[in-house]
Amino acid sequence: MKIRVLVSYKDSVLDPQGQTVRNALLTMGYDFVKDVRQGKVFEIEMGALPEEKIKQIIPELADKVLANPIIEKFTWEIID
Amino acid sequence: MRFGVVVFPGSNCDHDTFHVLKEVCSQEAFYLWHKDHDLKNADCVVLPGGFSYGDYLRSGAIARFSPLMQELQEFVQKGGLVLGICNGFQVLLELGLLPGAMLRNKNLKFLCEHVHLKIENDQTPFTNMGKKDQVLRIPIAHFDGNYYASPDTIEELITNDQIVFRYADEKGQITEEANVNGSRENIAGLINKQNNVLGMMPHPERASEALLGSEDGRIIFESIIQHLVRL
Numbered sequence: 001m002k003i004r005v006l007v008s009y010k011d012s013v014l015d016p017q018g019q020t021v022r023n024a025l026l027t028m029g030y031d032f033v034k035d036v037r038q039g040k041v042f043e044i045e046m047g048a049l050p051e052e053k054i055k056q057i058i059p060e061l062a063d064k065v066l067a068n069p070i071i072e073k074f075t076w077e078i079i080d
Numbered sequence: 081m082r083f084g085v086v087v088f089p090g091s092n093c094d095h096d097t098f099h100v101l102k103e104v105c106s107q108e109a110f111y112l113w114h115k116d117h118d119l120k121n122a123d124c125v126v127l128p129g130g131f132s133y134g135d136y137l138r139s140g141a142i143a144r145f146s147p148l149m150q151e152l153q154e155f156v157q158k159g160g161l162v163l164g165i166c167n168g169f170q171v172l173l174e175l176g177l178l179p180g181a182m183l184r185n186k187n188l189k190f191l192c193e194h195v196h197l198k199i200e201n202d203q204t205p206f207t208n209m210g211k212k213d214q215v216l217r218i219p220i221a222h223f224d225g226n227y228y229a230s231p232d233t234i235e236e237l238i239t240n241d242q243i244v245f246r247y248a249d250e251k252g253q254i255t256e257e258a259n260v261n262g263s264r265e266n267i268a269g270l271i272n273k274q275n276n277v278l279g280m281m282p283h284p285e286r287a288s289e290a291l292l293g294s295e296d297g298r299i300i301f302e303s304i305i306q307h308l309v310r311l
Contacts (some may be wrong), residue, residue: 011229016088068138068174071228073232 001046002080003058007067008039042066043079054078081286081308084112084122086152086168087257088143091175093129093165104288107115114146123308125152125160127168129221129283139182140170149175156173160275161304162277163203166222169279170271178272178279179237180229182248186262190285192221194294195260198248201241204271205307206278209299215252216245216296218282220260220268225281227263234264245280278293 009015013015022036046054062074087094094111110120119125133142143149149171156162156177164172172178185191194217202212210296229237229262229289237243245268249258259266261281269280284297 001082013183016184016186020188057086065141068141068181070230071183 001049001054002076003044003046003054003076004079005042005058005062005066005074005076006039007042007062007072007074008037008043009071010073016039040066051078081107081109081123081305082121083109084119084125085109085128086114086125087150088114088130088132088141088146088171090134090170091128091130093163093167093283093285096283097126097128097165098122100137100285100298100301104298112148113143113269114143114148115152117147118150119148119160122155122160124163124304125155126284127162129165129168130167131137131170131298132167137225137309138170138174138231140167140174142173144174145169153177156272156274156277159274159276160193161307162216163206163304164279165275165283165285166220166281168225169281170294172277172279176191177277178270179233180227180264180270181263182224183211183226183228184224185260187278190221190223191225191260191303192233193260194219194287195256195268195282196248196250196252198252198254199247201244201271203241204244204275204278205210206271206300206303210302213252215248215250216287216299217250217294218284218287218297220288222261222281225261227261227265227267227281229264230246237270240273241274242270243267244261244278245282258297268292 018038109310246266283298287297
C-alpha cells in the first residue's frame with residue numbers, strides 16, 4: 001500500500017518561496033495566476049496494515065515528524 | 081567549569097565553539113557524540129551551529145531524534161544550562177525546548193554577515209555580564225533564521241521577558257531594516273520560561289577574539305561561567 005502525504009505552510013504563514021514562484025509565472029505572462037503555495041510530498045510504502053490502523057498511524061507520523069505543526073499543515077491519501 | 085559540545089553529523093561550528101571555551105575562556109571542554117547516552121557531567125551543554133543531517137526535512141528536525149537528546153531533555157528538566165547556536169537553536173525549537181519555528185529568510189538568501197544585536201534581558205545565565213540595551217556585533221550565517229511563532233506565543237514571550245536578543249541597528253534601534261531575516265519582533269535569541277535554555281541565531285563563537293573583528297560574543301560564554309561560579 002502506498003500513501004501520499006502533502007505538507008504545506010499553514011494559511012497564516014507567509015510562503016516567500018511560493019510568492020517567488022508566483023512572481024516568476026507572472027513575469028512569463030501567466031497573469032491569471034493568483035497565488036502559489038509551495039510544499040513537500042512524501043510517498044510512503046507501507047506494509048500490510050488494516051485501513052483503520054493506517055487512518056490512525058498516518059496523521060500521527062505526519063504530526064510528529066513530516067510536518068512541524070507550528071507552521072505546517074498536511075493532508076494524506078492512499079494512492080495505491 | 082565543564083562544557084559539553086554536542087556533535088551531530090553535519091555540525092560544523094563544534095570546533096570553533098570548543099576552541100573558544102577551551103583556549104579563550106580557559107574552561108574544561110569536551111565533545112559529546114550525538115549517539116551516546118552520556119553528558120559526561122557537563123555543567124553546560126552547547127548545541128553548535130552547522131547543518132545537522134544536511135538540514136534534511138527541516139533544519140534541526142532529524143537531530144531531534146538523536147539518542148543523546150533524551151539525556152538533554154532530562155538535563156534541562158533538572159535545570160541544566162543549554163545554549164543552542166544557529167542550527168543548535170533550530171534543534172531546540174524542533175525538540176520543543178523553546179517555542180516557535182524557523183522559516184526561510186525573508187529574502188530567500190543565505191545570510192552570512194555581521195549584525196547588531198540588542199540585549200533585551202540581562203537577567204539570564206547567558207547575559208548577566210552584559211547590560212540591558214547594550215549593542216553587540218556578532219555574525220550570522222543561516223538560511224532558516226526567520227523566527228515565527230503564533231501571536232499568542234509572541235505575546236507570552238514578551239510578557240515573560242523571554243526575548244533575550246533582538247536584531248537592531250548599531251545605535252540599538254529596533255528597525256525593520258535591521259531585521260535581516262524577517263523574524264517576528266526582530267527576535268534573534270530567546271530563553272525558555274525556566275531561564276536555563278537559550279537559543280540564538282548569531283554565532284558568539286565567531287566573535288570572541290579581537291583578531292576576528294569582534295569580542296562581543298565572549299559576553300555570552302563569560303556570563304555562563306559567571307553564573308556557574310556563583311552557584
